[in-house]
Amino acid sequence: MVAELIKGNEIAQAKRNEMKEEVSRLKKEGIVPGLVVIIVGENPASLSYVKGKTKACKQVGIDGKLIELPEETSEEKLLEVIHQYNEDESCHGILVQLPLPDHISETAIIEAISPEKDVDGFHPINIGRMMTGQRAFLPCTPYGIIEMVKAKNITIEGKHVVVIGRSNIVGKPVGQLFLNEHATVTYCHSRTPNMKEIAKQADILVVAVGKMNFIGKDYIKPGAVVIDVGINRKDDGKLTGDVNFEEAEEIAAYLTPVPKGVGPMTITMLLQNTILSAKWSHQVGVH
Ligand code: NAP
Numbered sequence: 001m002v003a004e005l006i007k008g009n010e011i012a013q014a015k016r017n018e019m020k021e022e023v024s025r026l027k028k029e030g031i032v033p034g035l036v037v038i039i040v041g042e043n044p045a046s047l048s049y050v051k052g053k054t055k056a057c058k059q060v061g062i063d064g065k066l067i068e069l070p071e072e073t074s075e076e077k078l079l080e081v082i083h084q085y086n087e088d089e090s091c092h093g094i095l096v097q098l099p100l101p102d103h104i105s106e107t108a109i110i111e112a113i114s115p116e117k118d119v120d121g122f123h124p125i126n127i128g129r130m131m132t133g134q135r136a137f138l139p140c141t142p143y144g145i146i147e148m149v150k151a152k153n154i155t156i157e158g159k160h161v162v163v164i165g166r167s168n169i170v171g172k173p174v175g176q177l178f179l180n181e182h183a184t185v186t187y188c189h190s191r192t193p194n195m196k197e198i199a200k201q202a203d204i205l206v207v208a209v210g211k212m213n214f215i216g217k218d219y220i221k222p223g224a225v226v227i228d229v230g231i232n233r234k235d236d237g238k239l240t241g242d243v244n245f246e247e248a249e250e251i252a253a254y255l256t257p258v259p260k261g262v263g264p265m266t267i268t269m270l271l272q273n274t275i276l277s278a279k280w281s282h283q284v285g286v287h
Contacts, residue, residue, distance in 0.1 A: 001222065003248065003255040004152075008144070011151045012264040016060050019271055023061035026278060033278035034063040035093040035119065035270075036085045040078060040104065041071035046097050053095070056267045062274055063090070075104045079112050086114040092277035093119030095270065116281065119273035122169070131176055135280075137273045142174035144265025145206065145227055146181065152254060154204075154225055157182040162199050164188045164215070164242075165208035170229055174206055195219075207242045217247035225254040229262050
């Protein structure tokens with residue numbers, strides 16, 4: 001068997017094309033979706049991520065604003081900036097790029113963002129709403145994963161989903177979203193003793209560990225759907241996932257590549273959340 005690739009870049013592009021049309025329709029009604037991205041410090045990787053986010057905004061017509069604050073910015077000052085945009089009606093989404101410098105509490109910052117503008121979906125209110133199946137901003141990477149699986153018309157209901165990794169931004173919420181879609185979900189993590197046996201039972205295997213080639217073919221049930229969230233840099237500078245691609249390709253039915261898999265979906269869902277926020281704040285599409 002040679003796995004069919006789930007090409008996140010193509011699915012993301014199709015979604016962005018639709019979003020562009022939706023934004024232009026909203027603009028005709030006087031609604032301009034606005035996203036404010038705040039970065040503290042000059043971490044090159046973070047800078048490149050935030051620039052990617054504001055560039056993607058422009059592509060679909062969202063008003064993306066980048067606020068660059070110096071490394072020594074105090075927590076108080078950052079909270080002040082967040083409060084300013086919480087009050088600003090032209091701003092529908094606020095994203096503070098993580099990680100923050102050590103002297104700033106990430107929890108305090110995430111909780112300061114209005115849940116109605118928390119387009120990253122990290123605020124405890126949105127996490128609670130997601131868990132209870134209420135309307136919520138869904139965290140972008142997990143949301144993107146569900147959308148990729150749906151784009152391939154893969155049935156989720158009744159399937160056994162095994163998630164390897166339990167971080168707050170990927171592992172835990174992606175399992176919850178699959179549960180919301182009526183899958184049976186099992187989590188594995190660094191203290192799971194019999195991971196190989198559990199992984200091999202998965203109809204859909206999601207790997208979010210952050211270790212190159214961590215999952216080989218002996219972890220994969222023939223015909224499974226394998227979602228590789230990992231982003232690791234090889235010695236030659238190229239990106240690779242957590243799954244041994246060549247081995248997985250031989251045994252899985254569907255497989256996400258790295259790069260051009262889950263990654264491009266993450267920013268796309270951020271754009272989606274910003275558009276949703278603009279619509280919800282103007283009561284568009286609210287029933
Ligand atoms: P993280 O916070 O470091 O979490 C890693 C998880 O892997 C933890 O739950 C950890 O278990 C588990 N783990 C570590 N070693 C393990 C082992 N030997 N066996 C089983 N589980 C093990 O990482 P993350 O933020 O979730 O990110 C995971 C990967 O996804 C990274 O490569 C990251 O760059 C990538 N990522 C990609 C995107 C995207 O858009 N494509 C977005 C976010 C993250 P414990 O909890 O027990 O320690």
